[in-house]
Amino acid sequence: MKKIILSLLFAVLGFALTPQELAVDVNYAGKERMLTQKITKDVFLIALGEEKAKEDLQKSRNEFERILYGLIEGDSELGLTKITANKKALQQAEIIKKKWLEFRKHIDKVLDGDYTQEDLNYIKNHNLELLQEANKLVELLVALNPTDKTENAQAINLAGKCRMLSQRIAKDVLILKKYPQESLTDLKRTIEELDLILDALENGNRKLGVKKTSAPWIQQELKKAREIWAELKKEIQNPQDVKKIVQLSDQLLAQMDKITKMYEAIVNKGRKIRAIKSIVEMFEKEKELQKHIINLAGKQRMLTQKMTKEALLTAIGYDPTSNIKLLKEDMELFDRTLHGFLYGDKGLNLPAVEDKKVKEEIVKVVEVWKPFKKEVENFIKTQDKNSLNYLVANNMKLLERSNNLVQAFKKAFPSYDFLEEARKEIVDIAGRQRMLTQKMTKEKLLVMLDIEKEKNRQNLKETIELFETSLNDLLNGNKKRKIVRPTNKKVIAQLKKVNSLWKDLKPIYLKEKLSQKEMDKLVEGNVKLLKEMDKAVLLTERVVDY
Amino acid sequence: MKKVALFIALSLGLLGASEEEEIVLVKITKDIPYIYTTHKGHKIKIMRIQDPDHLLLDDYSKTSRPCPPFCLHPVKVDKDIQTIQTVEMIKFIRDKVNSGEGVVIDARLKDWYVLETIPSAINVPFTLLQKGDKEVARQLFEILGMKVKENGEWDFSNAKELAVFCNGVWCDQSPRLIKGLIKYGYPKEKIRYYRGGMQEWKLLGLTTVVEKKK
């Protein structure tokens, strides 16, 4: 039973299954861009005599390669799965690989320390090409991911790009140091781009599709990035100390990395929370559905008594037209609900029952219901006395079996909610009150009709007592029965309403002979009592603080 | 409010026997419906207010005492000092105070203490150790069971266990007293910090003692 409902709900609310984190591959492809520039930067540091840069170069070279192969073949440690989903992206990765293998030859020579001017030239002239190819892959992967096109997603992109630019600018400076005759165009472009993006992140830029962030901690970090950048720019204007420039550009890289991660955190957090909310929503819906089913099953009990009451009213000639009509309606509702339990009913919002034990109990109700229904139908047509006698003789059996079904449903829906458990007793008693309003009216009519008069008089007395003590317990609490006195104003008001209705009706139930006026009051009053009690049950279930 | 004014507390002791059978709707824990203790020689029953509608309306329902000085405090006063809450406090009174092994200390100024306090608490205002010197500390500690050995060393092996409280999360009187206790060498393992203090006590509708009406 439970599983069926669950899968039904998951099918409807499938979005909980969408990937929760930003795609890892986009991140790594982005890193590759940065690494092309970092590697080149390191090469020229070495070319300028900074042997220590070799270690860094080796690391970056290995990292670039590992990520590249990870993207193509998958790498579980990096959390990368093979990019098979899209041929274009895979093709693009292969293009990078081809260019990289050529590029790498020259890098390795630098690492080995036996490089020539030609190697440096190659690296100088081809690193931007490699960067462009890596960039193409990023774009392809981004398009593959149905990421939200929020400002934050764009901010991640831009902040990520700054990481690359920080390395690129150091590289540009180093190349100029090595080849003073080179044009300044590259460097100028990089500076402009960094200026533009940093300003966009800090203040927002419509063209670039990014707004000023509302997160104060990111604003703070952006301010720091801006300070590093200002210092770096000053050094570049007057490049005395290359080491200082490299150091500052690395600082900027680290800072922009931190900022990128903060933007990512916001997007990822939002997604995660949305996913959690949708799962919780499904859970709540399932619980609501279970409550709904149990409530309907509970109402069936009441209907057994209500139908019998209506048949009796017809028999004594009290507004037969209306009562026959009501009887027919109640019969149809009982029948439809029972059918709905077995096979599902969209209109009643009922799924078909799967649980074996519940099914068994339904079948047992059906066994009694089938002949009962026949007699109701017959009574509606002919008002035959024998049919009435059948209803009188069998309604308690139908009630009993309907009650067993309620219990079976309760078992099938395990509840781990101890708060609901604490309230269950109350809801149970309040729910039973609805049935009792009908049962006592039925018994009153039986007495009036002189059908097993003494027995029914006794029954009536007991039903009234049960109804009254239960109502009293619900209103004032009962320590021994562990019924808490309600403190919720709405619940109290509703129960008081029921109570005053009851006080008004009770004398009529106890009176031997009824006038027409009293009879009217009984017939109207018991239905009203039922309705108000029903409201009290619903309120009890819904209020937070009972 | 479940306040026991001391001048009527005498008659309360008589209620004890007949109440054993009472069904308690608002218990403290599953196994503890209420406990007994003594306050300045009077037997007092500590239980929760039984009216489920009862609201705390007095100054302990104030949300916004100015900070500074009434700032929020971390959970711990010191990493070696155990923070406790109401159930542990109740058990402390039942198991330690009643047997004489432990003492509940109200660290607030006396004005607060006489207005309302936790049953069995004695008043040691935090200022005592702040203003005082080693001699004051010695006198206090001796009351709490510390012995001065012949060589002048302080022996805490029979010193009582303490549960120290003040007004609550926003009150620094008990953290201050605890710091004073530590400063003069009271063993940390014998000190407990009841952080929720009067506010938590009252929010749970527990019995308090009033010596002087406001």
Add this chain to the structure above:
Amino acid sequence: MQWLLILFLVVGVLSGEEELKVKITEDIPYVDVEIDGKIVRIQRIQDTEHKLRNGYVKTSRPAPPFYVQEFEPIKGIETIGELELLDFIQKKYNLNKGLLIDARISKWYRLGTIPGAVNIPFSLFYEKEYADRLLQQLGVTIKDGKRDFKDALDLVIFDNGPWCQQAVREMKQLVRLGYPKDKIHYYRGGMQYWQILGLTTQKP
């Protein structure tokens, strides 16, 4: 007109960067939390005469079921206070390294919660299908058919307060499912302490 002017003055003082009279601690006037692209500021009610007047000043909720919780109801799970919770929001929650969980049933949650908290009713973790899906969102992976909690998020879990059992139930169930205790923190004060200290709440 005059009262309007006064109103403007009051609002002006509160909304500006003026020094707050009721801070959280001397050094922390407020804490910002990011929720769905918006920043919500957590601070204390500034009216120094304000008293809490909702159900959270009820002293005597019937016990059972509302028993008072021990300070550390589950050994190994740290109990934290307001300052620790605010620190968690800044250092973990805002940076997506931790989650703030309101363990109460949803009707309670909808009445108001701590800004940023996501509602995971305690009873949900008792049902395997839901528990598995949720754990996945908390960073739990499946390795060789077993749950792997290596990258599981740090959690702060709370409920109505010291007299409420919902958070403890949730934590117990999480521990049963294998969640490492050192990644769970219990804000015992819950909604009651949060509100009695006049801290900002939010209707989700």
